[in-house]
Amino acid sequence: MASHTFKLNGERITVEAExxxxxxxxxxxxxxxxxxxxxxxxxxxxxxxxxxxxxxxNPCSVPVxxxxxxxxxxxxxxxxxxxxxxxxxxxxxxxxLDVAQCGYCQPGQIMAAVAKVRQAAxxxxxxxxxxxxxxxxxxxxxxxxRIREAIKAGAKNM
Amino acid sequence: MLAYLLAAPTLxxxxxxxxxxxxxxxxAAAVPTLPQPEELxxxxxxxxxxxxxxxxxITVQVHKDGTASFAVPRAEVGQGMTTAIAMMIAEELDLPLxxxxxxxxxxxxxxxxxxxxxxxxxxRSMYLPVRTAAAVTRQRLLATAAAQWGVEASELTVTxxxxxxxxTHRATYGSLAxxAAAVGSxxxxxxxxxxxRDEFTVxxxxxxxxxxxxxxxxxxxxxxxxHVPDAKPTMVRRPPTVNGTVEAVHNADxxxxxxxxxxxxTVKHGVAVRGATFGQCIDALRALEVAWGPGTVDGESDDxxxxxxxxxxxxxxxxxxxxxxxxxxxxxAFASNSPLEPDNAIADVRADRAEIWASLKVPIVAQSEIAAxxxxxxxxxxxxxxxxxxxxxxxxxxDVAAEAAEISQKMGKPVKLSWSRTDNFRHGRTHPMCVSxxxxxxxxxxxxxxxxxxxxxxxxxxxxxxxxxTSTAAKLPVAGNPTFAETIFQLSQCSxxxxxxxxxxxxxxxxxxxxxxxxxxxxxxxxxARELVVDQLAAKTGKDPVAFRREFLRDKRLRVVLDKAADxxxxxxSLPEGVAQGIALHTEYRGAVATLVEIDCRPETVNxxxxxxxxxxxxxxxxxxxxxxxxxxxxxxxxxMMGGLNDALALALTSSLHIKDGIPxxxxxxxxxxxxxxxxxxxxxxxxxxxxxxxxxxxxxxGVAPAFAAIACAYARATGTMPTSFPINHxxxxxxxxxxxxxxxxxxxxxxxxxx
Numbered sequence: 001m002a003s004h005t006f007k008l009n010g011e012r013i014t015v016e017a018e019x020x021x022x023x024x025x026x027x028x029x030x031x032x033x034x035x036x037x038x039x040x041x042x043x044x045x046x047x048x049x050x051x052x053x054x055x056x057x058n059p060c061s062v063p064v065x066x067x068x069x070x071x072x073x074x075x076x077x078x079x080x081x082x083x084x085x086x087x088x089x090x091x092x093x094x095x096x097l098d099v100a101q102c103g104y105c106q107p108g109q110i111m112a113a114v115a116k117v118r119q120a121a122x123x124x125x126x127x128x129x130x131x132x133x134x135x136x137x138x139x140x141x142x143x144x145x146r147i148r149e150a151i152k153a154g155a156k157n158m
Numbered sequence: 159m160l161a162y163l164l165a166a167p168t169l170x171x172x173x174x175x176x177x178x179x180x181x182x183x184x185x186a187a188a189v190p191t192l193p194q195p196e197e198l199x200x201x202x203x204x205x206x207x208x209x210x211x212x213x214x215x216i217t218v219q220v221h222k223d224g225t226a227s228f229a230v231p232r233a234e235v236g237q238g239m240t241t242a243i244a245m246m247i248a249e250e251l252d253l254p255l256x257x258x259x260x261x262x263x264x265x266x267x268x269x270x271x272x273x274x275x276x277x278x279x280x281x282r283s284m285y286l287p288v289r290t291a292a293a294v295t296r297q298r299l300l301a302t303a304a305a306q307w308g309v310e311a312s313e314l315t316v317t318x319x320x321x322x323x324x325x326t327h328r329a330t331y332g333s334l335a336x337x338a339a340a341v342g343s344x345x346x347x348x349x350x351x352x353x354x355r356d357e358f359t360v361x362x363x364x365x366x367x368x369x370x371x372x373x374x375x376x377x378x379x380x381x382x383x384x385h386v387p388d389a390k391p392t393m394v395r396r397p398p399t400v401n402g403t404v405e406a407v408h409n410a411d412x413x414x415x416x417x418x419x420x421x422x423x424t425v426k427h428g429v430a431v432r433g434a435t436f437g438q439c440i441d442a443l444r445a446l447e448v449a450w451g452p453g454t455v456d457g458e459s460d461d462x463x464x465x466x467x468x469x470x471x472x473x474x475x476x477x478x479x480x481x482x483x484x485x486x487x488x489x490x491a492f493a494s495n496s497p498l499e500p501d502n503a504i505a506d507v508r509a510d511r512a513e514i515w516a517s518l519k520v521p522i523v524a525q526s527e528i529a530a531x532x533x534x535x536x537x538x539x540x541x542x543x544x545x546x547x548x549x550x551x552x553x554x555x556x557d558v559a560a561e562a563a564e565i566s567q568k569m570g571k572p573v574k575l576s577w578s579r580t581d582n583f584r585h586g587r588t589h590p591m592c593v594s595x596x597x598x599x600x601x602x603x604x605x606x607x608x609x610x611x612x613x614x615x616x617x618x619x620x621x622x623x624x625x626x627x628t629s630t631a632a633k634l635p636v637a638g639n640p641t642f643a644e645t646i647f648q649l650s651q652c653s654x655x656x657x658x659x660x661x662x663x664x665x666x667x668x669x670x671x672x673x674x675x676x677x678x679x680x681x682x683x684x685x686x687a688r689e690l691v692v693d694q695l696a697a698k699t700g701k702d703p704v705a706f707r708r709e710f711l712r713d714k715r716l717r718v719v720l721d722k723a724a725d726x727x728x729x730x731x732s733l734p735e736g737v738a739q740g741i742a743l744h745t746e747y748r749g750a751v752a753t754l755v756e757i758d759c760r761p762e763t764v765n766x767x768x769x770x771x772x773x774x775x776x777x778x779x780x781x782x783x784x785x786x787x788x789x790x791x792x793x794x795x796x797x798x799m800m801g802g803l804n805d806a807l808a809l810a811l812t813s814s815l816h817i818k819d820g821i822p823x824x825x826x827x828x829x830x831x832x833x834x835x836x837x838x839x840x841x842x843x844x845x846x847x848x849x850x851x852x853x854x855x856x857x858x859x860x861g862v863a864p865a866f867a868a869i870a871c872a873y874a875r876a877t878g879t880m881p882t883s884f885p886i887n888h889x890x891x892x893x894x895x896x897x898x899x900x901x902x903x904x905x906x907x908x909x910x911x912x913x914x
Contacts, residue, residue, distance in 0.1 A: 001417075017435070018417050018418065018438070020437075020441075020907075021418075021435055021437045021438065022437045022905050022907075024437075025391075025435035025436050025437040025438075026435070028382075028436075029391055029434065029435040029436060029437075030434070030435065032385070034376070034379070034382075034383040035375075035376025035377075036376075037380070037498075037499070037547070038382065038436065038500060038576065039498050039499070039500065039579065039827075040500075040579035040826060040827055041436075041440070041578065041579060041905045042579060042826050042827075042828075042903065042905065042906065043905075043906045043909055043912070044579075044770075044826050044827045044828050045498060045579070045827045047498060052910065052913060055913040055914055056913060056914050057909050057910060057912065057913040057914075058909045058912070059909070060905055060906075060909070061905055061906040061907065061908065061909030061912075062907070062909035062910055063907055066907075066910060075376065076374075076375065076376035077375070077376050080375075087374070087375070091374040091375065094370075094373075094374045095366065095370050095371065095374060098366040098367060098370060098793055098797070099374075100236075100367060100369075100370055100373040100374065101236035101237070101238070101367075101548075101797055101801060102235055102236025102497070102498075102499070102545075102546065102547045102548045103236070103369065103372075103373030103378050103547070104236075104380060104497070104498050104499045104547025104548060105498050105547075106373050106374060107373075107374075107376040110374060115914055116914075119914055129840055132835055133835050133836040134835070134836070135835045136771075136834065136835075137835075138498060138827050138832060138834065139498070139804075140496075140497050140498040140548045140550070140832060141236045141498075141548055141797075141801045141804075142800055142801035142802070142803065142804025142805060142833060142838075143797070143800065143801070144800075144804060144833070144834075144835055144838035145800055145838065145839075145842040146797070146800070147835075148835070148838075148840075
């Protein structure tokens with residue numbers, strides 16, 4: 001068993017785990033951070049979507065040993081902290097539009113949305129329908145329409 | 159409706175749901191037993207469960223902090239039930255919505271058939287009881303204040319949980335909660351008038367989900383998020399065929415010594431491993447060397463099932479002698495009702511008791527059967543109902559909770575069991591393959607007969623109506639499931655048209671797949687077949703699909719939503735070749751829906767490329783017009799309609815299970831292709847019609863059937879060919895199946911390469 005140190009939601013943490021345990025299980029089973037959800041463990045459903053150094057990724061598909069000491073992992077729990085507020089503008093938009101049904105996919109959807117808007121902004125444009133069509137996160141309740149509306153609304157306040 | 163003031167530290171008011179005819183029995187013996195077939199219809203056993211006069215009550219309680227709480231005997235799986243229940247209480251109690259807390263009740267056997275979540279029934283069954291309990295609670299608080307102040311209750315006003323008598327007296331509900339409580343063991347009954355619709359300020363207004371903040375912050379707890387001491391991650395290595403059994407495990411000792419692993423145990427349909435993390439459980443279950451015995455459907459594949467269905471179809475009755483006729487046959491592939499949250503349950507089984515945590519829509523049956531399997535008395539098994547990440551019918555079954563209990567008992571430790579995603583698709587519940595045949599005869603502009611013969615692989619109704627009597631009845635070898643299924647079919651299916659002699663019949667082929675109801679059960683298939691034939695009839699008689707439907711509708715409410723949809727959706731608008739509109743209607747659960755969609759079947763759309771994604775025709779616009787009787791929460795109703803449409807897209811165009819040699823080939827969400835962002839319509843609108851009555855209809859499943867039918871009708875019009883097999887892409891396997899052994903694939907390691 002090895003020690004792994006990285007930044008998680010603004011705090012430096014150290015955790016003991018075998019090198020190849022995927023980060024999702026380190027977060028959920030060892031650290032009790034349950035915002036990222038297990039939906040497939042195959043990098044397909046994207047329910048565990050979190051950020052590494054501001055970019056969206058699936059912790060189910062990353063061995064913990066791959067995470068470097070100065071990498072910053074942000075889960076849904078740490079998202080408001082990245083803007084120094086109670087809630088991130090994307091979470092506010094989710095509330096305004098009452099996006100969620102069961103809610104299981106929504107932490108991942110919100111993390112994906114923030115990254116997608118940043119990606120578009122970095123390319124110097126606003127989020128478009130074509131960008132939204134690229135989002136792979138599954139919502140089995142079928143909240144896709146409200147997700148699209150919320151991303152557009154949330155982007156305006158980011 | 160009668161309410162009961164219950165002895166409690168603070169005010170508690172209970173009402174009974176649906177079982178007043180069964181009260182007044184003596185208390186039951188300590189250990190209720192599972193009814194055996196020969197005593198099935200001895201209602202005495204059933205009644206004995208309704209022990210004391212107040213045992214079957216659901217109770218609103220007011221607390222000293224001014225909040226009200228209620229434990230609802232239903233499952234919340236995303237349908238918004240808890241929000242609607244909170245709205246009912248807030249309305250009748252005159253309390254702000256955010257001061258109402260709604261939790262899910264544990265399994266309560268004394269509630270009999272009143273603890274089943276299904277059939278889009280929660281709003282219909284809970285609307286009056288919950289409001290009554292809240293209204294009596296309010297009345298009792300007013301009476302308590304009036305007595306304290308020496309005034310008449312009629313002189314008092316209530317605003318947001320504060321009672322006032324002019325400007326002289328003021329008291330919060332919280333301050334009266336103790337004084338208003340009933341004392342002693344005497345049963346006190348009460349009634350109170352309910353508000354009329356024009357007095358409503360909460361019900362009928364759009365409200366956000368009460369758990370929305372918890373959801374967007376990641377704080378909402380689903381099954382696997384609950385912490386139960388020492389309940390460690392547990393998974394199961396499963397057989398390569400449905401219901402396969404374990405013949406031998408060759409290396410259990412080696413696997414038990416793998417990193418993080420604590421236990422290995424053979425269970426009914428696999429080998430369980432328990433460890434520090436789910437990741438290590440995946441490593442361990444993959445390392446197991448297991449010899450498997452046969453399953454229950456090893457020889458079955460899509461084509462063998464289809465042959466059996468076609469051979470079992472009931473005959474048509476009307477001979478088309480002097481009339482013209484349409485004969486059509488439609489095939490619907492197996493589909494998975496798996497929610498996004500993988501099946502899971504926590505179980506802590508000890509020598510003399512057990513505790514279970516799971517999302518269960520029929521917890522009473524779960525409790526009884528788990529107790530029987532563990533060899534424990536029913537009242538030694540506590541079943542907590544946790545919030546579920548979707549259900550779509552899956553949580554009608556407690557097989558996962560029962561498996562967790564079995565594992566916990568065998569290991570002698572608490573377990574947190576999760577099925578893998580692949581387990582869910584291959585060993586979870588399926589909506590069975592079915593074939594729907596329709597014959598319609600017509601002459602001189604009239605439709606003279608409409609016959610539909612629906613033949614399905616058996617749908618498992620083993621959960622019954624929520625308690626052990628009907629649950630056991632559905633499992634009987636004689637009569638049993640087919641009778642129960644036919645009853646469900648007849649109680650849910652109805653053709654809304656004046657088509658002369660109309661018969662719709664079900665026949666089932668008993669195959670031992672894991673089946674179960676999926677959202678809207680038979681209706682998506684039955685309505686899709688029906689509405690496609692309606693379009694054919696319109697074409698044969700030279701009429702426009704909307705005009706034809708309007709002419710033959712028997713249902714006034716459907717006519718109103720049809721007209722609204724045609725108007726709002728610009729029916730008949732000019733579209734390029736390969737693009738077409740489709741419209742369809744459905745009524746069920748006392749609600750009525752019209753759906754109008756526009757589908758783009760042009761090659762540049764159909765053939766657009768998405769990596770590991772299914773494209774095909776795209777519905778670009780969709781409009782759903784819904785009359786839900788009284789719409790309790792129009793925002794929640796809209797959400798249910800939207801969800802129904804996305805389910806319908808999946809069923810019509812992209813999602814199915816391919817059965818090969820006794821098991822589905824699908825193992826991931828990129829195989830079982832539920833609707834994704836690139837499939838969903840960029841424009842989806844829901845029109846909630848003004849309320850047409852005082853009673854809410856069911857809504858959770860209401861949108862699926864009309865949306866499926868509208869998509870199919872649009873596809874037929876866009877391509878010029880009526881589709882007869884669904885989903886339309888089922889004929890071609892669009893993925894490389896994951897291996898059957900080991901049963902769960904290893905997680906990837908290249909996640910950082912795809913970061914964005």
